[in-house]
Amino acid sequence: EVNYKWNFKQGYFVNHKKTWKINKKEGGGLINFYTIHILYNLLFFFQNIKIKKIKKFHQKNILTKCLIFGTIEKNTKLIINVNCNSNKSEHTLEVKTKKNIYKLLNDQKNWIKGFKIFINKKKLKKKFIKTDRKKLTLISYHKLFYQNVQRKQNNVNSKIAHYLCNKLFKLI
Secondary structure (H helix, E strand, O other): EEEEEEEEOOOHHHHOOOHHHHHHHHHOOOHHHHHHHHHHHHHOOOOOOEEEEEEEEOOOOEEEEEEEEEEEEEOEEEEEEEEEEEEEEEEEEEOOOOOOOEEEEEEEEEOOHHHHHHOOOOEOOOOOOOHHHHHHHHHHHHOOOOOHHHHHHHHHHHHHHHHHHHHHHHHH
């Protein structure tokens, strides 16, 4: 079983300023702007992702929460929970196998700091290299422009993530 959870408070629900990030017609919204990142991240680890159904929740005519159910490789259960109006910040990928539960967790507002890794609920005590957004962006762009093999796979995964988002819109 694979569970992916991303809960956070989107800026609109703090400052009430409407931007393209909450408007699906402008390329934003919970699915176009946020869920596509989840799908892309999952495609880094898994292939053959199938979306079966979606439960959606609205506030003020804005899609704020989705529970997405599907499968990976035909027999692995997939549950995605994304909420852009949550008071709790949490970004988690949990993979349950027959023998172990692996969990990558970030419960900080800063998406590059505070990740913890658990195996069977036991936290790994390893020091990780500290970095910042500028370094991560530089590394990402370097990989994007200078490593053709990885760029081709990124393009394929991006295309698949867009296809899956279109499928979600059909299920809504």
